[in-house]
Amino acid sequence: MENNGNSIAIRVDDLSFHYGDKNVLQHVTMEIKKGSFLGLVGPNGSGKSTLIKCILGLQKPQQGQVYLFGEKVNKFNDWDKIGYVSQKANSFNTAFPATAFEVVSMGLFGKVGLFRFLKPSDKKKVWDALKSVNMDKSAHQNIGELSGGQQQRIFIARALVSDPELLILDEPTVGVDTESTESFYKMLKDLHHDNNMTLVLVTHDVGVMTSYVTDVACLNKQVHFHGNTKEFEESSSDKMSAFYGHHVHVLHHDHEQK
């Protein structure tokens, strides 16, 4: 099993992070395989967003290393292989004069290079991304005029438009209604299946998530559990309760049998 570095999308190696003297992450080590769909859960303030930021090189850990596709994160260059929807995607400049279509097309800028104009094939990609989040009808509306949930969908479309190999979503469905959330999870599952995309999804939706993801990781400063969904469900009841400090129901949804 040597030289299996190629099958690993993200490797986090003994990573520790603190803000000032507040420890947020301690000795986190994990490997996320290519083609897996990981649900990352943990209580508020457990360091999930911080871990994601370290993975993306947005925060520098005081100790440890992150490797993306086998490359150290500070040397990594292929950023358009990666799509990211941050937790507070709507902390953007709401008064900005841009339409939803333009916002989504920003997701292609990494690929278009120095040339300014989008080719017709690029425009088609933007339309496809808008359709996949059901927002094609609002394409020409100003981004600031959309509702919070609609804006969130636009940011998801922006992350999808460049066909990333790895998609990282930090609580993407906050503010999105239940029905759309479920169809969104289905869409993620399809992306995962059809395009063999690697997905990392941070969520508090433990119950619903387990019927879509392949792996689960529980984080609270340290990694308390990391395994496939089956192992998670077998161990979950008591483990999750201890983990969250109260009882957690892991519901079994049957979304797939229709």
Place this chain on the structure above:
Amino acid sequence: MSIFEFFQALLQYEFLQKALFTSVVVGIICGIVGCFIILRGMALMGDAISHAVLPGVAISYMLGINFFFGAVLTGVLTAIGIGYVSQNSRIKHDMAIGIMFTSMFAVGIVIITMMKSSADLYHILFGNVLAVRMSDMWITLGIGLLVIGLVVLFYKELLVSTFDPTMAQSYGLPNKWIHYALMAVLTMVTVASLQTVGIVLVVAMLITPAATAYLLTNRLSVMIYLSAIIGVISSVFGLYFSFTYNLASGATIVLVSAFLFALAFFFSPSQGLVWKAHKSRKNRLELMEK
């Protein structure tokens, strides 16, 4: 003097042609750069950097070198200083701006009053577009081409880092460098505008045309063109009033742009107060009829 006579004078006097040309270039670049300044919420920073150029200009005068170099140096140093103070203490960004630029401006005033007549100071502060020399004109044109070139080349980077800095960072865009590059561009625009509007009022040309355009459109690309056009209209008509009534060109240009802003503010089709009031009245009447 009628506009017609102004045109005749324009054909006749070379100094007026140079003034017109410089004003047009300044109108365009202030309009373009201003869009990014206001969308990044940096109006105050624009004011600061344009003022902080003064000591650089003064020192360049003293050394007999072109004031372009001194101005860019002190402008960028001030931007770095502001960043340093606000990142390394509990002093907030706007406080740091207020402290740094007024100090720089004061240093500039002291140097200028120590070395020369106050006439120079007056012109640097308030503009004297009718005294534009050939070399100033070329500097302005050079800066204008450079600024337009940079914006065209890095349009996407500017767009993304202005719209959503976090996303820009996750793309590997160097936000910090984009910020400082923009500050450097800002100092260059200030230098280019020195003769036309003067240091004190440059910020008006950066903000007012861009803000006017912002009221008129929902798209950045359109906003940039509109802002440049409004900038040109302001500086051409400002020049006309300055020439006709012998007023400081900076003041007349800024007043024209303020007038255009007021027009957009009240009558813009989508944002204008007049239409909004009209629409809500109409809606109310319709409701009452039902």
